[in-house]
Amino acid sequence: MSVPPPLALIAGPTASGKSALAVALAEKHRGVVINADSAQVYADLHVLSARPDDGELARAPHRLFGHIDGADDYSAARWAAEARQEILQAHADDRLPILVGGTGLYMRTLLDGIAPVPEIDADIRMEVRALPVAEAYAALEKADPQAAQRLRPTDTTRIARALEVVRSTGRPLAEWQAERVGGIGKRVALTAMVLLPDREWLRARCDRRFDLMLDQGAVEEVRALCARTDIAANAPVRRAIGVAEIGAWLSGALTREEAIERAQAATRQYAKRQYTWFRNQPPGEWARTDETETNRLLHIFETKLLN
Structure with missing residues (x-):
């Protein structure tokens, strides 16, 4: 070999x-x-x-x-x-x-x-990324509270990513990340x-x-x-x-x-x-x-x- x-x-x-x-x-x-x-x-x-x-x-x-x-x-x-x-x-x-x-x-x-995350719906991505970070974080606390707990409330990029994934796929980002x-x-x-x-x-x-x-x-x-x-x-x-x-x-x-x-x-x-x-x-x-x-x-x- x-x-x-x-x-x-x-x-x-x-x-x-x-x-x-x-x-x-x-x-x-x-x-x-x-x-x-x-x-x-x-x-x-x-x-x-x-x-x-x-x-x-x-x-x-x-x-x-x-x-x-x-x-x-x-x-x-x-x-x-x-x-x-x-x-x-x-x-x-x-x-x-x-x-x-x-x-x-x-x-x-x-x-x-x-993680094999499917392609994010373009409309959802646009909607999420247009949100002020405080609103995006509040929405993430409802949609994926575990992700919100892990992130700083000012972490614009990661908050938007977690929120767009759960909204687009119906699964939290952490579940996708468990697969590599x-x-x-x-x-x-x-x-x-x-x-x-x-x-x-x-x-x-x-x-x-x-x-x-x-x-x-x-x-x-x-x-x-x-x-x-x-x-x-x-x-x-x-x-x-x-x-x-x-x-x-x-x-x-x-x-x-x-x-x-x-x-x-x-x-x-x-x-x-x-x-x-x-x-x-x-x-x-x-x-x-x-x-x-x-x-x-x-x-x-x-x-x-x-x-």
């Missing part, structure tokens, strides 16, 4: 150094870097999503970065289907596929599969590393990175995004950290300093949630490390995971 081709995975919170490690690994092992970050798929979010720069792109092939227009509907299921194709192509080209990102839902969908199809986790030799650096180091890095984003064109990026009339106000691309804050600064609702303070706080909070998720949710056999130096990380990855 042949040994399945390997798949490398590098995960962790924002600003933890994942991209640098992925590129270094790709350079040494004929790798292809495959994006697993939900913000970095959008063409409209180059700076604010911290997509790889030209130097990194020149060092190794990159896939699924900036290939989606902000007006397009995108999902974990669509990403997983695209990632599967990129992994197959990398194997066909005798290259090491390297997944890198901080979106746990994407990784779980690819490895464990996805399409996962590749048992068909590949997965080597995974989760980066969990010191929290204070990570907080400081998040703050510095947002300051750098302003110098690199984040304001112009948000100005162009806000000018687009074909993107809904609640579209995922508009909910990226920094968009609302810089947009409020551009409109005069916030000062520059207030916008920076709010965006940095939101980044730190997001990194904290990711940190908690990656510390607790991935399988126990996934290696975790608090190392931050790229060469040391590369050595650990090679000696402990690839050998």
